[in-house]
Amino acid sequence: MTDDVVTAPSPARRETREQRAWYFYDWANSAYVTTTATVLMAPYLTSVATAAACPNLPDGERCTATLSLLGIPISPGSLFAYTATVSTLVSVLVLIVVGGIADRSRRPTRMLAGFAWLGAVAAAAMFFVAGTNWQLGVLLLIIANLALGSSLVIYDSLLVRIASPDERDRVSSKGWGFGYLGGGILLALNFALDLFHSNLGLDREMSTRISLLSAGLWWGFFTLIPVLGLRHVGGTLAPPVQKSRGVVGGSFAQLVDTFKELRLFPQTMLFLLAYLFFNDGIQTVIGNSSLYGIEELQFSQSTVLGVFLFVQFVAFGGTALFGRVAARIGAWRTVLVCLAIWTVIVVVAFFVPAKSLVLFVALALFIGLVLGGSQALSRSLYSQLIPRGREAEFFSLYQAMERGTSWFGTLTFGLVYQFTHSYRWAIVALVVFFVVGGLLLSRVRMREGIEAAGNEVPAVI
Structure with a gap:
C-alpha cells in the first residue's frame, strides 16, 4: 500500500442536474436485476420448462425428461443456468463492440436509451411466457441481459463525463444506492x-x-429521467475510424488496439485482474445465498425472500456509509476493508447453525453493508485508470470481462458441492476469490496508474 492520502481535498462542486439524472438509471434497471434476473425468472422459467417436459408430473416428483434445443437435450432444471451462460458468453464480444461505437457517438445517451428500452420491452414481454412456452422465455432473457449489459457500458462511461475525479466516489456510490432502493x-x-x-x-x-x-415497465419508464437529463452530455470523442471500415468494422479493429494499449497501462490491467477475482466472489455469494439459506440452513423460501429484501435496503445505507469512509481514507483503502469483511462473512457462514435466524440476519446485515460499497467504489476507482476519450471502450472491458469470467466462482461453488455434498464447504471455498483479489488490489499503485492514463489525481485516492 504505497499510495499517499492527501488530507486536504479540494472543495467539491454542488451536485449537478446531470448527476441527479444519472442516478436514476441505476434506479430504473435495478428493478429488472432484482425482481426478474435475481429472484423470479429462474424458478418461473424452470416451472414452465418442467411443464413442457413432464406435463403430468405428480406433485413432489422430480422431472427426469429432457427438452430439445437445436437437437441438444437439456434438463428443465438446468435451462435457466444454460440461458444465462449463453447470454454471458455472447455479451463478452457484444459489449466490447458497443463500447467502441459509443465512444465515437456524439450522443451516447441515445444509445443508452435504445438499449435500455429494448431490454425493458423484452423484460415486460416475459408476461407472455406461460404454459409450456419456455422457448420465448429463453429468447427474451437473452435479449434483456444483452441489452442491460450494453446500456450499462454506456452508463458507466458517462460517470467520467459528469463527475470530476474528486466527485466520482460520491456519485458512483449514490448511484448504487439509488439502485438498491x-x-x-x-x-x-x-x-x-x-x-x-x-x-x-x-x-x-x-x-x-x-x-x-x-x-x-419500471425499467422503461424511469429510464426517461436519465435520457432527458443527460441528452446534452457528449464529451470527448475517441479517434474516428476509417470510413472505409464503417463504425462497426472500425470498432472491431479498435478492439484489437484496445487490448494492445491495455498493456501500456499495467496498473489498469492489474486492477482489472483483481476485480475479476473479488467481484466473482461477490456475485457467487449473492447468487447462491438463497440456495444456502434454504438447503443448508433450512429456512423457508418466504423467510429467505424477506431477508433478501432486508439486504436491499441495508445496501442502500451501506453505499452511503462507505462513500463517506472513502471520502476520508480513499476508495482504494475502503475497498480493501470491504474485501476483508467479505472474507470474514464467508468464513462465519461456514459455522452458522441450521435454523439460526439471528445469525443468518446478522450475516445479511454485513453483506448489505459491504455489497454496495465494494461495487460502487470499484467502479469509481476504475474510472480514474482509463484514458480520456476511451471511457466506453474501457468500461466495456470492465463489463465484458466481469461477465465473461463470472462463471468461475459458480463453477467452483458447484464443483466443491459435488465432491463434498456440503454447501458449507462450497461457500467457504470462495475465500480464495476475496483473498487473491485483495492481494492483487493491494499491489495496484493508484497514483501511478492515474497519471499514466493522463488523468487528474484526486485529492484522496
Whole structure:
C-alpha cells in the first residue's frame, strides 16, 4: 500500500442536474436485476420448462425428461443456468463492440436509451411466457441481459463525463444506492403481491407474470429521467475510424488496439485482474445465498425472500456509509476493508447453525453493508485508470470481462458441492476469490496508474 492520502481535498462542486439524472438509471434497471434476473425468472422459467417436459408430473416428483434445443437435450432444471451462460458468453464480444461505437457517438445517451428500452420491452414481454412456452422465455432473457449489459457500458462511461475525479466516489456510490432502493421498493411490492395473490383473485402464475411485467415497465419508464437529463452530455470523442471500415468494422479493429494499449497501462490491467477475482466472489455469494439459506440452513423460501429484501435496503445505507469512509481514507483503502469483511462473512457462514435466524440476519446485515460499497467504489476507482476519450471502450472491458469470467466462482461453488455434498464447504471455498483479489488490489499503485492514463489525481485516492 504505497499510495499517499492527501488530507486536504479540494472543495467539491454542488451536485449537478446531470448527476441527479444519472442516478436514476441505476434506479430504473435495478428493478429488472432484482425482481426478474435475481429472484423470479429462474424458478418461473424452470416451472414452465418442467411443464413442457413432464406435463403430468405428480406433485413432489422430480422431472427426469429432457427438452430439445437445436437437437441438444437439456434438463428443465438446468435451462435457466444454460440461458444465462449463453447470454454471458455472447455479451463478452457484444459489449466490447458497443463500447467502441459509443465512444465515437456524439450522443451516447441515445444509445443508452435504445438499449435500455429494448431490454425493458423484452423484460415486460416475459408476461407472455406461460404454459409450456419456455422457448420465448429463453429468447427474451437473452435479449434483456444483452441489452442491460450494453446500456450499462454506456452508463458507466458517462460517470467520467459528469463527475470530476474528486466527485466520482460520491456519485458512483449514490448511484448504487439509488439502485438498491429502487430495486428493493419494487421487489417489496411484488413480494406483497405474491403473499396476497389469492385475496386479489389471482393464481401464483399470474401474480408472477404481473411481477415480471412490472419490472419491465419500471425499467422503461424511469429510464426517461436519465435520457432527458443527460441528452446534452457528449464529451470527448475517441479517434474516428476509417470510413472505409464503417463504425462497426472500425470498432472491431479498435478492439484489437484496445487490448494492445491495455498493456501500456499495467496498473489498469492489474486492477482489472483483481476485480475479476473479488467481484466473482461477490456475485457467487449473492447468487447462491438463497440456495444456502434454504438447503443448508433450512429456512423457508418466504423467510429467505424477506431477508433478501432486508439486504436491499441495508445496501442502500451501506453505499452511503462507505462513500463517506472513502471520502476520508480513499476508495482504494475502503475497498480493501470491504474485501476483508467479505472474507470474514464467508468464513462465519461456514459455522452458522441450521435454523439460526439471528445469525443468518446478522450475516445479511454485513453483506448489505459491504455489497454496495465494494461495487460502487470499484467502479469509481476504475474510472480514474482509463484514458480520456476511451471511457466506453474501457468500461466495456470492465463489463465484458466481469461477465465473461463470472462463471468461475459458480463453477467452483458447484464443483466443491459435488465432491463434498456440503454447501458449507462450497461457500467457504470462495475465500480464495476475496483473498487473491485483495492481494492483487493491494499491489495496484493508484497514483501511478492515474497519471499514466493522463488523468487528474484526486485529492484522496
